Structure formats: structure tokens, C-alpha cells
Amino acid sequence: MKIVTICGAGIGSSGILKVNAERVLQRLDIEADVVAADIGSVRAVAEDAQVILTSAEFVDAIGPTFADVIVIVNHFDQQELAEKLERALG
């Protein structure tokens, strides 16, 4: 499974989401590749992704996708990440 984290520059917030998503997935015993990307390359990077994690600001810019788009409010809150990931993957 592939999960893509998206932000404006592909550094910073998408990196935080990647790192914390990997920690949560490990705890949930779910195997996935988590890739951080900038909004400009979302189409190419997320083509084969099942889940896109991002901030509310980027939802419209992501455009049509087969992936579940999950909006994260507090990027450091592993409980929020865990609940939203479980809902999307369960």
C-alpha cells in the first residue's frame, strides 16, 4: 500500500506527516510505503496511492483521485492520525 503526504514545498509539514504516519502504521501493524511530496507533483506521485494525507488547504488542489484524501488538523497528534487512518483503511 502507498500513502502520500502532501504540503506546499514537499518539506516541513509533509515530512512531519510522513514520520508520524509511519510511527502510527507500525503501531497498527499495517505495512505501507509513505512518501512525502509537494502539491505540484501530487498527480504523478499519488497516482497509485490508496491514501493521501494533507492539510485542508490542499484538498481542492489535489483534484480528482482514487485515493482517500484525509485531512489532518494537528500534524503531531498521533491519536488523530491513528483514528483517521484506521477509518480510511478499515
Next chain:
Amino acid sequence: MTLPPIPDDAIVLGATASTWQEAVRTAGSALVRSGAARPGYSDAMVRMIDEHGPYVVIAPGLALAHARPDDQVLATGLAVVTLATPVEFGHPHNDPVRVVLGLAVDSVGGHLESIADLANVFNDTSVIVVLADAASPDEVRSLMGVSSL
């Protein structure tokens, strides 16, 4: 520990800013003073938010200002700015902001270890409130587990 050192020059405590632009530029100036960035990096950080919205406010009270690695970045560096009065970035959930981190990275590939360390610090989100009231650069460094050089 892979977070870059945070010298005194990169820390501004109790800064006054009446707009988010001023708050972000204060972090940019701190990155310039500490040798991590050129002055144009402040403009680039403000432009990121103008372009994409207040997504850099990634947790309640905390903004992680940054721009792309480009010729305005001289070295990977982190700046910490605490605000005397909280500033609105326009974020629907995480406003108002009391702590602005300024992040400059010299390459996209090399920054994930630092980011993981940043996550280690802030996964305990109560740190943000304590950091906002830090009284000295040493207290900031101790909360974040970094050195001064």
C-alpha cells in the same frame, strides 16, 4: 540528535508582531542572523503561505514556516520565535500562533532525520505551551534537545 544546533542568534523570545507576515519575517531574520539563509528566504516563506494558505500552522499554537531549498538557503537551520501576543494566521483550527519555527533545509532528501527529531519533540504537544513561555535561549534548547553550536 540530528536537529541542527540553535544558536542564540536563531532564537527570539517575546517578539512583537501584529501580522503573521511580521511573525514569519522575524523567523526569517533569525535564520539570516544565524547564517542559515539569505534575506530573500523570508520573502519565500511568506510567499508559500500567500500561495497555499495557512497550512504551516501544523498544531495548535505552532507554525512551521519554511520554503523550498534554493539559493536563499546557506545551510540547514532552525529558528525559534515566541510571540508576546498571539498572532492569527487564518487557520481554522490551530490559531492563534504563539511559536513560529523557521526551517531552512539545503536539500529535500536530507531533511527527514531532522523532521523525525522535530516530531519527537512535539509529539508531546504540551511542549508548545511551555516553549511559548520560555524565558531564555537555554530553556528553548533544553526543551528541544538541541545544542547552541
